[in-house]
Amino acid sequence: MQTEFSPEFREDLHRLMRWRRDVRRFRTDPVDDAIVARGLDAFAMAPSVGLSEPWRVINVESAAARAAALSNFQTANAEALAAYREDGDCERAALYAGLKLSGMRDAPVQLAVFCNDATTKGANLGARSMPEMRAYSVACAISMMWLALRAEGVGLGWVSILDEQALATALEVPDSWKLIGYLCIGWPEDQTPRAELEELGWEPRIGLPEMERR
Amino acid sequence: MQTEFSPEFREDLHRLMRWRRDVRRFRTDPVDDAIVARGLDAFAMAPSVGLSEPWRVINVESAAARAAALSNFQTANAEALAAYREDGDCERAALYAGLKLSGMRDAPVQLAVFCNDATTKGANLGARSMPEMRAYSVACAISMMWLALRAEGVGLGWVSILDEQALATALEVPDSWKLIGYLCIGWPEDQTPRAELEELGWEPRIGLPEMERR
Numbered sequence: 001m002q003t004e005f006s007p008e009f010r011e012d013l014h015r016l017m018r019w020r021r022d023v024r025r026f027r028t029d030p031v032d033d034a035i036v037a038r039g040l041d042a043f044a045m046a047p048s049v050g051l052s053e054p055w056r057v058i059n060v061e062s063a064a065a066r067a068a069a070l071s072n073f074q075t076a077n078a079e080a081l082a083a084y085r086e087d088g089d090c091e092r093a094a095l096y097a098g099l100k101l102s103g104m105r106d107a108p109v110q111l112a113v114f115c116n117d118a119t120t121k122g123a124n125l126g127a128r129s130m131p132e133m134r135a136y137s138v139a140c141a142i143s144m145m146w147l148a149l150r151a152e153g154v155g156l157g158w159v160s161i162l163d164e165q166a167l168a169t170a171l172e173v174p175d176s177w178k179l180i181g182y183l184c185i186g187w188p189e190d191q192t193p194r195a196e197l198e199e200l201g202w203e204p205r206i207g208l209p210e211m212e213r214r
Numbered sequence: 215m216q217t218e219f220s221p222e223f224r225e226d227l228h229r230l231m232r233w234r235r236d237v238r239r240f241r242t243d244p245v246d247d248a249i250v251a252r253g254l255d256a257f258a259m260a261p262s263v264g265l266s267e268p269w270r271v272i273n274v275e276s277a278a279a280r281a282a283a284l285s286n287f288q289t290a291n292a293e294a295l296a297a298y299r300e301d302g303d304c305e306r307a308a309l310y311a312g313l314k315l316s317g318m319r320d321a322p323v324q325l326a327v328f329c330n331d332a333t334t335k336g337a338n339l340g341a342r343s344m345p346e347m348r349a350y351s352v353a354c355a356i357s358m359m360w361l362a363l364r365a366e367g368v369g370l371g372w373v374s375i376l377d378e379q380a381l382a383t384a385l386e387v388p389d390s391w392k393l394i395g396y397l398c399i400g401w402p403e404d405q406t407p408r409a410e411l412e413e414l415g416w417e418p419r420i421g422l423p424e425m426e427r428r
Contacts, residue, residue, distance in 0.1 A: 003233050003405040005226060005365045012223045013230070013365050017259040017358055019217055044421040045231040047360070049374060051409060051417035057425045065428040076343045083342060092337060101340070111425075122417055123306060126315070128297060129290045130374040135346065136394065139353035144231055146261070146354075147361070151219045151227050160263060160344040171428050180350065191217040195265060203265035203336050207258040211271045211325075214279040214385050 016151055021195060023155030026106040026186035035152050036109055036185065042148040046141035049133035052122030055141050058112040058171055060182075068170040069112070069162075069182060070104045076161045077101060095202060102159045107184030112167065113142060118176030138180040155188035230365055235409060237369030240320040240400035245368055250323055250399065253363040260355035263347035264336030269355050272326040272385055274396075282384040283326070283376075283396060284318045290375045291315060309416060316373045321398030326381065327356060332390030352394040369402035 043055055060066055084093040104110065115138045117131065127133045146156045164179040198205050257269055274280055298307035318324065329352045331345070341347045360370045378393040412419050 001229065001232075001407070004367065005230060009223065009226045009230075010362075010365045012219060013227070013362060014255070014259075015215065016219060016223075016227070017256060017362070018215075020259070020261070022261055040422060040425070041228070042231060043423045044419070045228075045234070047234070047236055047357075047372065051411045051419060053420055053423070055423050057423045059425050059427045061427050080339075080342050084337075096339070099339075112428075121420075123298075125294075125310070125313075125411070125416065126374045128294050129376055130378060130393075132346075132349065133374045136349065136353035139350040140357040140360075143261075143354040143357040144361075147358075148224075148227065148231070151224045153218065158261065160340045160347045162343055164344060179344075193215070197265045197339070202339065205258070205265060206267055206335075208254060209257045209267070209269050209271045211254070211273050213273045213275050214326075 016147055019191060020146060020150045021155060021188070021192060023157040023188045024100045024103045024196070025189040026103040026155065026184065027189055028106050028108060029187060030108045031154055031186055035154055038152070039145045039149045042144035043141045046137070046144050048137035049127050050122030050125030052119055052127065052134055052137065054115045054117070054119050054134040055138045056114040056116050056177055058114070058173065060110040060112050060171070065171060066110065069110065069167060072162050072167050072170065073102050073104055073159060076163055080161060095200065099200065099202065101161055103157050103184040103186065104159065107157065107186040109185035111183045111185065112171055113138060113180050113183060114173055114177035115180050116177050135178065135180055142181055142183065149185065153187070155186060157184040159184060230361055233405065234360060234364045235369060235402070235406060237371040237402045238314045238317045238410070239403040240317045240369065240398065241403055242320050242322060243401060244322045245400055249366050249368055252366070253359045256358035256362045257355045260351070260358050262336070262351035263341050264339030266333055266336030266341065266348055266351065268329045268331070268333050268348040269352045270328040270330050270391055272328070272387065274324040274326050274385070279385060280324065283324070283381060286376050286381050286384065287316050287318055287373060290377055294375060309414065313414065313416065315375055317371045317398040317400065318373065321371065321400040323399035325397045325399065326385055327352060327394050327397060328387055328391035329394050330391050349392065349394055356395055356397065363399065367401070368399060371398040373398060
């Protein structure tokens with residue numbers, strides 16, 4: 001198998017990263033199982049500390065599970081809004097109240113992705129000194145799926161405005177599983193060149209990281 | 215700008231993920247600054263919770279800083295080996311002792327990547343309920359750089375066998391910066407289709423995640 005990549009591929013990879021969005025506005029029509037499966041293929045190729053492959057994926061399908069997840073988000077979101085109001089930052093609070101922060105009502109596919117911190121796979125290599133590496137491995141796998149799905153035109157939105165513990169309980173997962181992200185997946189309503197948070201004035205994108213030298 | 219991607223691009227993206235390795239064996243010849251800069255471009259396009267862009271990058275260049283990082287790794291690695299021995303798992307310990315777990319002696323470019331958990335950027339959006347999301351954002355940005363560099367033939371190795379706190383102190387970074395990864399970057403000695411940990415029998419790759427339904 002060829003191991004080199006063309007300049008055209010690199011340009012397209014850059015364009016892919018450029019058009020990746022955290023999608024919250026989804027059409028409700030279904031996404032083929034085959035596309036979701038190809039997205040999950042990215043997990044099979046993702047890096048993981050010590051080859052621990054600590055990711056655990058729950059397909060949140062039933063009406064009851066989806067209602068529990070949505071209600072969890074709504075509570076956490078209301079608490080966040082209240083906190084901005086308590087800070088006395090009325091402009092921030094008003095802006096926050098107007099943001100659409102999850103596509104949980106519409107996204108046809110919803111995955112709760114956990115990290116199993118109790119896995120013995122990998123025999124703790126690289127995670128003895130930095131146990132958080134397992135969670136970072138799961139974040140890497142999600143990033144790769146994000147790009148793979150976007151290459152098919154499918155959007156992903158990573159919801160983190162959630163009470164992790166309550167969601168884990170509602171989804172009846174083992175105690176050692178830690179929520180990394182609740183992923184909404186579906187066809188985006190539109191393709192936008194900038195993040196909505198940037199567009200609506202929540203926060204600008206700085207872009208290139210400053211690099212200090214030592 | 216075109217927002218669609220071709221089937222050929224998707225195949226190449228799959229091939230890119232397939233050939234991404236955690237590289238520990240580097241040639242010592244330099245990597246052009248322009249290539250490193252294009253790798254860092256990935257950070258500018260990476261997702262971050264609330265657009266917090268919490269990544270902070272230290273270019274570890276000086277002999278003194280590199281010696282401190284290498285010595286930090288050597289200590290953590292010796293402690294890990296001692297722990298396998300103390301567990302009485304002689305086969306694991308022997309296998310561990312034979313692994314090359316960092317390319318810190320040879321990699322021409324070395325970046326220490328931190329998460330600034332005290333950033334006010336993003337105004338805490340999405341990180342109130344899950345503060346770890348900032349660290350996950352940094353992990354996502356590193357994944358994207360990893361792919362971008364690999365597309366140019368450049369390898370990246372993520373070292374986590376480190377005492378985070380001691381490294382942060384040695385590199386004189388603010389207290390609120392948490393180490394996410396120490397990245398070795400350079401031309402790989404060879405291209406391999408499987409991870410060395412798999413090849414040498416440390417751990418097999420399971421591949422596709424099992425997915426439970428709720």
